[in-house]
Amino acid sequence: MKDNDIKSMSEEYFNYLKSESKFIPLENESVEFYSPVVDYFGDSISVNISFNGQKYLLTDHGETLWNLEQFGLDLTSHKKLKKYQFLKNIIENNDLKLENKTITHYTDRKKLPQAIHDYILAISDISNLFILKKENIKSLFKDEVIQYFLENREIYPNVFPEFKVEGKSKLTHNFDAVFPGKTTEYVKTIKDLNINNAKNAIFDWDDVEEYRSKTYDSNARLNIITTNSSDTSESVLTMLSKYDVDIFSFENKKQLEKKFSNL
16 A cells, blocks of 8 residues: 555544544533544443543543443442443543442543543443343453463464553554564454444554554554454445455454464
8 A cells, every 4th residue: 555545544534533523611611522432322422521620520420321221231230240340340440430320530631631532442341331231241352362362372472462552642552462573463352343443443553653663563464353254344344454454253263373373
């Protein structure tokens, strides 16, 4: 792919993110940020931002868990159930607070942009717990994939899980695994691949381009592991192909070995 094509796509995508992000001042002197990231139900994820004189407060005013309950998924009433543990893990891993079903986070001005970014992604993860209403899963998909790689190190000796990279936007992006080699292979796991989470993955990948170039990873590739790649829509496949992103079905272990075992 030509450099001009890559630059053009990058500019168009960042313009899309900018046009789809809205900061709306409210009468109570807080600000409502509507992000381009959507929840499980296809609605824009928003966060209310206010300042108490010392810290900035990010909150959803209880909307996330209320919305899930309206569709039949109560995550908080029975704390011994595994679905509550999933919620608790997301809350704790992102340094959030859960009080009266309201999800909050305090931060300072310097950390505010990263905090907003991380908060939105955490709300997205919580919203996606709606799959628990439909499926009796034993573990989160990402954990299942990474566990497979780590338990088969004789096949995948150079897998490095949980790799974080700071992008040119100064936001930190998470990649679920990295396979160093002549061509460094980055991995994101997405259980059910759709147009929205595919766009989020491309944003992360494009944002860390400068880092990859500085660390001699200019020829690196992004790979997405999903439940079943044959379920991916043509529009998603077309978009990802423009960025040379490879998609793999987790159920096809021979395909994974062929790609990642000989790096």
